[in-house]
Amino acid sequence: LKRKLENRHIAMISIGGVIGTGLFVGTANSLMYGGPIGLLLGYIVMGTIVYCVMITLGEMVAFLPIPGGHIKLAERFVDPAFSFTLGWNYWYSWMISSRLLTFVIIPAEIAAAALLINYWNNTVNNSVWVIMCFVVVVTINMLGAGAYGEAEFVFASIKVITITGLIILGIVIDLGGGPNHDRIGFRYWKNPGPFVQYNGIGGAKGRFLGWWAVLTQAAFSFIGTEIVAIAAGEAKNPRRTLPKAIRRVYIRILLFYIGGTLIVGLLVPSNNPLLQLNSGTAQSPFVIAIETAGIKFLPSIVNACLLTSAWSAASSDLYTASRAVYGLAASGNAYKFFLKTTRNGLPYVAVLFCASFSLLAFMAVSTNAGSVFNWLANMSSVAGLMSWFGISVTYLRFYKGLQVQGIDRKTLPYYTNLQPYAAWWGAISSFTVCLFSGWSVFLKGSWNTSTFVTNYLLFITWPIMYVGARYYYGTKPVAPEDMDFKSDIAEIVADSYDEPPPKNKTEAFFQWLVS
Secondary structure, three states: OOOOEOHHHHHHHHHHOOOOHHHHOOHHHHHHHHHHHHHHHHHHHHHHHHHHHHHHHHHHHHHOOOOOOHHHHHHHHOOHHHHHHHHHHHHHHHHHOOEOOOOOEHHHHHHHHHHHHOOOOOOOOHHHHHHHHHHHHHHHHHOOHHHHHHHHHHHHHHHHHHHHHHHHHHHHHHEOOOOOOOEOOOHHHHOOOOOOOHHHOOHHHHHHHHHHHHHHHHHHHHOOOOHHHHHHHHEOOHHHHHHHHHHOHHHHHHHHHHHHHHHHHHHOOOOOHHHOOOOOOOOOHHHHHHHHOOOOOHHHHHHHHHHHHHHHHHHHHHHHHHHHHHHHHHOOOOOHHHHOOOOOOOOHHHHHHHHHHHHHHHHHHHOOHHHHHHHHHHHHHHHHHHHHHHHHHHHHHHHHHHHHOOOOHHHOOOOOOOOOHHHHHHHHHHHHHHHOOOHHHHOOOOOOHHHHHHHHHHHHHHHHHHHHHHHHHOOOOOOHHHOOOOOOHHHHHHOOOOOOOOOOHHHHHHHHHOO
16 A cells, blocks of 8 residues: 555544534434434533544554554454454444445445435436445545545535534524524423433433434444544554544534534424434435525535535545455455555555445335435444444553553653543443444334344354454464564654645645644
């Protein structure tokens, strides 16, 4: 692989690269299940998990920014079998959801894109929109990391501008600044209420279950934050760029996710029928709010921006999934032909292999696109949560190795004083949310086979893959005193350099953004 991702690329990828339909569309179901307070609290809790996972990952990746990211790090600091399990789980999550365009994430984003396009025209078969999105995403990734970085820079900028504008617009509408001059305030927090009684269950139990239902969808919105780890192998000046990018993660969590969900809860009542993604008339909560306020033409503009976010997230998904496969092959956990690259450093075999799985999005053609989105979002959420669990476990072993070998963490390119507590919170909370992600099917009369399978398939296969890999490869956990903290360091240090002074105000802005 070649280091072609520049400082500004990493900056925008880390801030807005994977903001996608989880936030813009998936919040519809979350608001319907949890109510405005349940939605907000769910995203706050998940935000703490994400932040802990990111500072945990950031410490390791800033020290060793190698191709394969945390997949290769798991091989060094935990166990080759753990790397095998984490790597294939990570690949799976990006393939199905819409983050990696592979088996878990990409189809979800493309299916969501079809759902968004139906806002304008629901008479055209969804296969047309799936093909269009598929061509855009694959073309971007086949042009290489540099092209992906440029495209993501543009897409992420649009998303950042869009969500910022929507938050500002939401405040204006809430205070009565819309054409209908309806001052909403906290009206919907009173009626229909701050929480939703999940499935009609009364009391605190029903409200708690409604809040818990938000967590899995919130995880889908946040999954992909760790993409900077995978991009580390192709980032220029990684030891200086990556720590700066990690320090800006809180901007996305606080401004975009927490701010966005707060506004959605203020502007749209939780009992609005258009929030039901399984219906054929589902819309983004932001579009619902704008239409209700009586603002003409703007809903179509916003929907177009949301569509670019689906393309962007799907493009990021394919990029991440292909690099995950490359990392697996580099670790000996996938066929070596996935290591084939062009002269420009494009792992074309891995990209094409992962792109083929995006054809799962054609399920949106024969089935309601909203239902498909929910299925794929569940699958990618669970796989993503298990990846966070694996990252946190890897760090705990990394931390132990540093202690045993007498390496001072303060000498690392990036460290925080929250460790190892942040890693423990990331591991325990991710596992817990994953374990109870499909609890709703166990309620009386609520059994749903598709929900059970999409929530627990990966959770069940994780230990099976790990035990099977341990048996097949005959490996044992790496002892702390045997952990490798030296390989690749010389090459990484050689790739580090002082950033040149900015040539104009634009460069100065992006240099500040990641400083």
